[in-house]
Amino acid sequence: MAHVLGQNQYGKAENRIVRVYRDSTRHEIKDLNVSVSLRGAFEDVHLTGSNANCLPTDTTKNTVYAYAKEHGIESAEGFGVRLARHFVEDTERGVVHSARIRIEEYGWERIRTPDSSSRFIGSEEVGHSFVRKGQEVRTTEVVYDGDRFRVVSGLKDLVVMNTTNSEFWGYIKDGYTTLQxxxxxxxxxxxxxxxxxxxxxxxxxxxxxWNRSYQQVRRHLLEAFAETYSYSLQQTLHAMGTRVLNNRAEVDEVRLELPNKHHFLVDLEPFGLKNENEVYFAADRMYGLIEGTVHREGVTPVIPVS
Amino acid sequence: MAHVLGQNQYGKAENRIVRVYRDSTRHEIKDLNVSVSLRGAFEDVHLTGSNANCLPTDTTKNTVYAYAKEHGIESAEGFGVRLARHFVEDTERGVVHSARIRIEEYGWERIRTPDSSSRFIGSEEVGHSFVRKGQEVRTTEVVYDGDRFRVVSGLKDLVVMNTTNSEFWGYIKDGYTTLQxxxxxxxxxxxxxxxxxxxxxxxxxxxxxWNRSYQQVRRHLLEAFAETYSYSLQQTLHAMGTRVLNNRAEVDEVRLELPNKHHFLVDLEPFGLKNENEVYFAADRMYGLIEGTVHREGVTPVIPVS
Amino acid sequence: MAHVLGQNQYGKAENRIVRVYRDSTRHEIKDLNVSVSLRGAFEDVHLTGSNANCLPTDTTKNTVYAYAKEHGIESAEGFGVRLARHFVEDTERGVVHSARIRIEEYGWERIRTPDSSSRFIGSEEVGHSFVRKGQEVRTTEVVYDGDRFRVVSGLKDLVVMNTTNSEFWGYIKDGYTTLQxxxxxxxxxxxxxxxxxxxxxxxxxxxxxWNRSYQQVRRHLLEAFAETYSYSLQQTLHAMGTRVLNNRAEVDEVRLELPNKHHFLVDLEPFGLKNENEVYFAADRMYGLIEGTVHREGVTPVIPVS
Amino acid sequence: MAHVLGQNQYGKAENRIVRVYRDSTRHEIKDLNVSVSLRGAFEDVHLTGSNANCLPTDTTKNTVYAYAKEHGIESAEGFGVRLARHFVEDTERGVVHSARIRIEEYGWERIRTPDSSSRFIGSEEVGHSFVRKGQEVRTTEVVYDGDRFRVVSGLKDLVVMNTTNSEFWGYIKDGYTTLQxxxxxxxxxxxxxxxxxxxxxxxxxxxxxWNRSYQQVRRHLLEAFAETYSYSLQQTLHAMGTRVLNNRAEVDEVRLELPNKHHFLVDLEPFGLKNENEVYFAADRMYGLIEGTVHREGVTPVIPVS
Structure with a gap:
């Protein structure tokens, strides 16, 4: 039975935390989903049933909530850096060799009300009411191994569309080609x-x-998508990644996963109508899936490939 | 076998349609999910296997796409009115007695780019690039029975939060009470x-x-949520419904379903910390669910109760 | 401001409960998702901010868990009957006029292991290990108004397919017909x-x-689906409902919602292949949606129409 | 602008295919979700807008459907091997250097009907009616680089529970520990x-x-889960992985991701009841997440770490 315990990791996933700042009547909130994963000297936990080296996932959860109070949450990345350092440096007997903190952040904006001050007793401004933005989810992953940090931020669920300036032709034709x-x-x-x-x-x-960086990377991704005259989604992907590298010195590498959300032109000829690129069927599946990395020369890519 | 065929209906559900307007370089888009349901003289279809009275669901789908071209989509409600009328009035032999059109609409906003004109050859403005808003989904249901229309519009997935101005006390205590x-x-x-x-x-x-009505109802819902000092979510619900009726004469009845998304204060005392309403655990399930209708006096409510 | 508070209801939704019976080494489990909704004298809660008549949703949740211990869970329906009766009959001041209990039940089956007794110290049988069935979800809704109960049970997410014995032709043709x-x-x-x-x-x-009834209704639904030579999904729906009424005297009414999960024959002719009803594209959306009720003569249908 | 195009890949994802075998009245079906991803000489596609080296994702989709007809689907793995080989070896100009085929397979079982032959005209057996199993989803990933294949199969969504024989104690205590x-x-x-x-x-x-291997690996995973007396989920994970390696010579490495789906004992003391491990609250989030690999000595692990 010469079997080897390979890579292993554990922690509490998806700790949903809302942190409120009440320093003035204009409150601030942070809404995060924090997942902790620890790597280290956990052989005995797997092999012998001894938990002497096991920091319970419940404790990692408690630490997340306590740190939100003790240190606050200035940004997802900063919070992750602090947590990762703690788990590696402060856990007993040095059993945690490396900690990974993944965070999703959900954006909120204030509810605006016209002339709200006059409707309340006194003149308190409505600084405690929020509506969730609901657009993209901001993400980050912080890994710390006791020596250096690796921070990979991102976003997901940002849906975009160009209604023109996109072509696709001149591709390989073989016996299975039907695409026009x-x-x-x-x-x-x-x-x-x-x-x-x-x-x-x-x-x-x-x-x-971190917060300014996020806003700017997001802006450059959107601008590059909007402004690229595209001959393939691959080309658009490359333009988006390059735009970020050109404008954000703190970023070394960009990886994009772009499903091609197909919009099929509906054939209206049977009904005596001409569809002049006006009416589309938006399909769910199947979809093209284009993935790629752009990075600075001399930098070793670190973002995993799916 | 004295069994009776009761209420029945059918149609094509979830026709995903994107309609593009290209009248200028500043395009406009409508992004809808349209479901058709027909009621009528369909006994034979169920009982005898004869489809002589059956308008295929496939045809109802085709009609949706064709109408998007022929008549355009000014608003979800207007599009629904037109479709419902067609199915009842134009279907052969009068077999369709009533038609229901349900529509979900997904909002988009333009991608803004700084000084975009100078980056393109010529000076074309970027009027063809959009990002999905991702906040609430707009909904409507139009029913037409050959005599009158009933239109019920709405929204869903609009997540809001007040960080203060909410209390809950003075409730019934019984042998199963533990809530503080x-x-x-x-x-x-x-x-x-x-x-x-x-x-x-x-x-x-x-x-x-329809479009202005939607924007204004949405605004009043948000404002009432933000400005109500609440002693229960029921009270907030009532305030939201009343605010809409007070401000929008075209609306006779409002029904709200409000899950109470619990945010539990985390006990930080074991860690020597005092949680002054700052750190919360945002729970998924279970949740309170508060539902209610507010309507004008003398009006018979029509919105179904779940 | 002559506005009227119409129908309203509230309670704790989606209380996830697992009940274990350990009377022997062969354990039994029930896995439920229970939602409580109360109707009654709740005007003040909405209008004045007084919660004197409000039984908190938190208390309804506690009651669910306490009843699981006190009374056990023999069946979802029986558990719902007991809970509904409690809320109406036992709540102070008679404020609850009607209670609705909705339950989803998730099925589990034992993990079978060959000769498991010999692998354990002693000879304990493996009677504590389960795998979730994952097929359909069993549902029930119990309403009690202080006078009589109304019980509507059901199932959802049961996916079935006939690979032949289905035709569809002879339907209405109009200007929007393209279906073959x-x-x-x-x-x-x-x-x-x-x-x-x-x-x-x-x-x-x-x-x-209740449990035997459920198993038998489920069986008759499946058998009717399998054995009906179908000229439309409507016809299959009717056969399924009728089969249940014919075989289960305790059931008075059946309502079915049957999405027509389209499987489109793929055109393989461009590749020199003939598709003899062998290769299909299984589509997500759009889909036909067929809904209908079959009930005994003389019975007033009670199951709501979507 | 010294930016480098790094790893990139593309293809059609989530091709939903149902393949029916009608060789006798006892039909057979395969229900798959196939995703294709190609790697190769695609620099120009990204950088210049030339698609001369681009095999369209649409063509990869067509190939999946055509192969289902031409070669049939004996197993997900076998189908993936054939497809991967085709894309690498048959694509023009050798532009595809490596192909990855991911497949999800959904299980179905026959609907059994008592004495069904006598109910039909003639005596046709009901061999064409199926119900989806709904339990786990079978998965595979096949990668071919022109030289060798790498096949990683698996399953997901298999939910299991032990109601006893699980302990957890003796772990690290620090200032953030509250777990009992x-x-x-x-x-x-x-x-x-x-x-x-x-x-x-x-x-x-x-x-x-492949099919026998899948059934046996699944069986050993379930048995090991059921029969392991557990001091931690890590220990159970290790036992499950080891059991597979001990019994299946064709497998070199096993990786498991096991969320600890917490079942919290409900405190019934406030209601005068004693909860003797009978009533649990089944939580959604947060959850522990335990991940780990077990592999044969001398084998280099290939399954990626999340």
Whole structure:
């Protein structure tokens, strides 16, 4: 029975936390989903039933909530850095060799009310009412191995569409080809993006401005999608990744997963109508799936391939 | 075998349609999910295997796409009115006695790019690039029975939160009570709202401005949620419904389904920390579910109860 | 502001409960999702902010868990009957006029192991290990208004397919028809069924054998689907409902919602292949949706229409 | 702008295919979801807008359907091997260097009807009616690089529970510990398993009996879960992986992802009841997540870590 215990990891996943700041009547909120995963000296836990080296997943959960109080949540990335460092450096007997913190963040915006001050007793401004944005989910993954950090942030569920400036032709034809070439098609996708930072957190290296970075990367992804005249979704992918690298020095690598959300032109001829690129059937499945990485020269890519 | 065929209906559900308007370089899009359901003289279809009275669901689908071209989509409600009328009035032999059109609409907004004109050859403005809003889904249900229309519009998946101005106390205590009274709690819910219009479409009655009506109802729901000092989610529900009736004459009835998305204060005392309404666990299930109707006096409610 | 508070109800939804019976080493489990909804004298809760008549949703949740211990869970229906009676009859001041209990039940089966007794110390049989069936979800809804019960049970997510014995032709043709008639097609659907019992629980009327009833109704639905030579999904629906009424005296009414899960024959001619009803594309959306009720003569249908 | 195009891949995802065998009146079906992903010489597609080296995702889809006819589907793995080989070896100009085929398979079983032959005209047996099993989903991933195959099969969504024989104590305590030690708890998880085969397909190496292998691996996973007296979910994981390696020579490596689906004992003391491990609240989130690999000595693990 020469079997080997290979890579293993564990922790509490999907700790849903809302942190409220009440420093003024204009409250602030952070809404996160935090998952902890630890790697280390856990052979005995698997092999002998001894849990002497096991930090319970319940404790990792408690730590997340306690840290939200003790240290606050300035950004998902900053919170992740702090948590990862704790698990590696503070856990007894050095059993945690590496910690990974994954966070999803859900955006909220204030509910605006006209002339709200006059409707309340006194003149309190409505600073405690929020509506969830519901657009993309912001993501980050922080890994710390006791020596350096690796931070990969991202977003998902950002759905975009160009109604023109997209073509697709000149491709390989073989015995299984039926696709007609397209010279003006809809291009739509649901963006999943991840980007790796040059930051490693050694020798007092300061953290980037994570929140500003996020807003700017998101902006450049959208702009590149909108402004690229596309001959394939691959080309658009490349333009999006390149745009981020060109504009954000703190980012070394971008990886995109772009499902090609097909919009099929409906044949209206049987009804005596001409469909001049006006009426589309939006299909669920199947879909094209285009994935790719763009990175700076000399940098070793770290974002895993699906 | 004295069994009776009772209520029955059928049609094509979830026809996903994107309609593009290309009248200028500033395109417009409508993104709908349309479900058709017909009621009528369909006994034979069930009982004898004769389909002589059956308008195939496939044909109802084709009609949706053809109508999007022929008549355009000014609003979900207007499109539903037109489709419902067609199925009842135009189907052969009068077999369709009543038609119901349900529509979900997904909102999009333009991608804004700074100074975009200068980046393109020529000076074409970026009027063809969109990002899905992702917030609430707009809904409508139009029923036409050959005599009058009944239109019930709504929204769903609109998630809101008040971080204060919510209490809950003074309730019944019995042998199964453990809940502590709360004098300052988070109130969060995911709004599902439906509202019925006075419009019936007889004798040339003009249609309301559906799109403006939607924007205003949505606004009043949000404002009432934000501005109500709440002693129960029921009270907030009532305030939201009343606010709409007070402000929108075209609406006769409002029904709300408000899950109480619990945010539990995390006990941090074991860690020597005091949680001053700052750190919450956002629970998935179970949840309170509060449902209710507010309507104008003298009006018979038409929105079904779940 | 002559606005009226109409129908309203509230309670704790989706209480997930697992009940274990350990009377022998052969354990038994029940896995339920229970939702409580109360109707009654709740005007003040909505209008004045007084919660004097409000039984908190938290208390309804506690009651569910306590009853699982006190009374056990013999069947979902029986558990619902007991809970509904409690909320109406035992709540202070008679404020609850009607209670509705909805339950989803998830089936489990034992994990079978060969000769398991010999592998354990002693000879304990493996009577504590289960795998979730994962097929249909069993449902029930019990309503009690202080006078009589109304019990509607059902199932959902039961996916079935006939690979032949299904035709569809002879239907209405109009200007929007493109569908080809079919003389041998796949018929597949995801069954949602609900059936109402004659049981009302007055004057010591005994409860039906709920568990046996469920197993038999499920069996007749499947058999009718399998054995019906179908000229439309409507016809199959009618056969399924009728079969249940013919065989189960305790059931007065059956309603079925049958999405027509389309399987489109793939055109393989461009590749020099003939598709003899062998290769299909299984579509997600759009789909036909066929709904209908069959009931005994003289019985007033009670199952709501969607 | 020294940016590098890194790893990239594309193809048609989620091709839903149902293949029917009608060789006798006892039909057979295969129900698959097939995703194709190609890697190769696609720089130009990304960088220049030339699609000369691009095999359209639409063509990869057509090929899946055509192959289902031409070659049939004996097993998901065998179908994947054939498809992967085709894309690498048959695509023009050798542009595809590696192909990955991912398949999900949904199980079906026959609908049994008592004495069905006598109910039909003639005596045709009901061999064409199926109900979807709905339990686990079978998975496979086949990668071919022109030299060797790598096949990783698996399953997901298999939910299991032990109602006893599970303890958890003796773990690390720190300032964030609140968990009570447990000497008899419920252990429940939703198994995601993947296992790698020694098969590489070179030099005429015959394929394993994929279907038999799947059934046996599944059986050993279930048995090991049922029969392991557990001091941690990690220990159970290790036992499950080891059991497969001990019994299935064709498997070299097993990786398991086991969410700890928490069942919390409900405190019934406030109601004067004693909860003797009978009534549990089944939580959704958060959950522990335990992941790990067991492999044969001397074998390099190939299953990616999440």
């Amino acid at each position: 070439e397209a010279y003006d098609r809809i291009l739509a996708t649901q963006v999943t993006a991840r980007w790796a930072f040059g930051f490693h957190g050694r020798d007092g290296e300061p953290e980037p401005n | 009274e709360a004098y300052d709690r988070i109130l969060a819910t995911q709004v599902t709202a439906r509202w019925a219009f006075g419009f019936h479409g007889r004798d040339g009655e003009p249609e309301p401005n | 008639e079919a003389y041998d097609r796949i018929l597949a659907t995801q069954v949602t069924a609900r059936w109402a019992f004659g049981f009302h629980g007055r004057d010591g009327e005994p409860e039906p054998n | 030690e447990a000497y008899d708890r419920i252990l429940a998880t939703q198994v995601t398993a993947r296992w790698a085969f020694g098969f590489h397909g070179r030099d005429g190496e015959p394929e394993p009996n």
